[in-house]
Amino acid sequence: MKPKEISRRLNRLQELAQSGEAVEACLLAREIFIELLKSIYSQVRGQASPAMMRELLEREIEIGGENGDFRQFDSQKMIDLFAREDLVGKAEKLSLLKFDLSRIVNLGAFSNWLENMATPSSASLCFIHAWLRLFAAEAEIVDPDLETGIVGHTPSSILMEQTTEDRLPGVKPGKPYTDPITDMTFVWVPEGTFSMGDSFDEGADDEKPVHEVTLSPFAIATTPVTQAQWQRLMDENPSSCIGENHPVEQVSLANVMAFIDRLNVQSPTGYHFDLPSEAQWEYAARSGGKNERYAGGQELETVGWFADNITTGSTAPVGQKSPNALGIYDMSGNVWEWCRDFYLSDAYRSHSKNDPMVSQGGRDHVIRGGSWHLDAWSARCARRFRFDPELFGPALGFRVVMEVKRTKEEG
DSSP, rough: OHHHHHHHHHHHHHHHHHOOOOHHHHHHHHHHHHHHHHHHHHHHHHHHHHHHHHHHHHHHHHHHHHTTTTGGHHHHHHHHHHHHHHHHHHHHTTTTSOOOOOTTHHHHHHHHHHHHOSSOHHHHHHHHHHHHEEEEHTTTTOOOOOOOTTOOOOOOOHHHHHHTTTTTTTTTTBBBOOOOOOOOEEEEOEEEEESSSSSSOOOOOOSSSSSSEEEOOOOSSSSSSBBBHTTTOOOOOOOOOTTTSBBOSSOOOHHHHHHHHHHOOOHHHHOOOOOOOHHHHHHHTTTTTTTOTTTTBBBBBOOOTTTTTTTSSSSOOOSSOOOOOSSSSSSSSSSSSEEEEEETTTGGTTSSSOOOOSHHHSOOEEEESTTTOGGGGGGGGEEEEEEEETOOOEEEEEEOOEEEOOOOGGO
């Protein structure tokens, strides 16, 4: 959850505490507490060394199982993950916390108190609000020096009137945005409904049934992450084919998420980056849901690098072929791209209608797009493939999306 949303919820909690609406205030306080733990843990991940990242991933699997994703953890799992002396110590070492908050209030005890409270007094609600605000401020998620006590506070009535475009800083339809941290350029992808899957009836069984999906608007990078962009945040370049404007490759899912976590930590408030969902990836590749075989048209030769037109035996520099109608390059061929979804062969039979994303399932994750050393069939927009999250290869990279999380007022 982004700092602005945490700030908004803290303001709402204050309103509920002052008006004595105890039941709703308790529910909201529990939500804020777990999101604060997740935000702080994400910061720890973002500044972790490779060795520490491996240790954190092992802990996530230990607590959440083989397919554990801390972003899906409930409060007890987050407490188990976060409220250990060694992790708190690492957070302090990385300058993410100014002091050990557990010395003031035991996090586990505080969580249990929130979970078991029925009808707290007004004094208890005021304490909960004040402590959560202090917790957020000490983790530098909100700014205690502002008059409102929060970063970017906007009254809920104004938030309800804002459009998604207003709250996605810097990105507008027809107006690309360049991230100052990495130099990645993003383009706007409008909301819309499209037929997801093998609409040409030439694919594998896991590309069916073709089904209607509606997506909220988002922004996506115009190219896969390049090696130059990767090295803006990461110490080492893992790629086998070296070139600043070539896609970074040989990156495992953990490597990719470490990059994204660091980007989220260093980016200005209000910007949130992630891997695209599988549906977002296909929708963007198809120029906003058009019935395109490849990302930009029906002929791969003009829009992508694949086995028939690569002579170097490696990746090609990004942005050399024609873009699709949204101005996006290299979504067909060059390198496979990691997606956020877990891979399920029958995912399309259970997709939700709106913004589908498979957040749990088997071990493997979805990769999309084909690569420089494979045939045209593999570079189709509808092609799905599975890959072990711990593995990597010279034809596997990724690209990034910028999103807006819908508020409760938006439904």
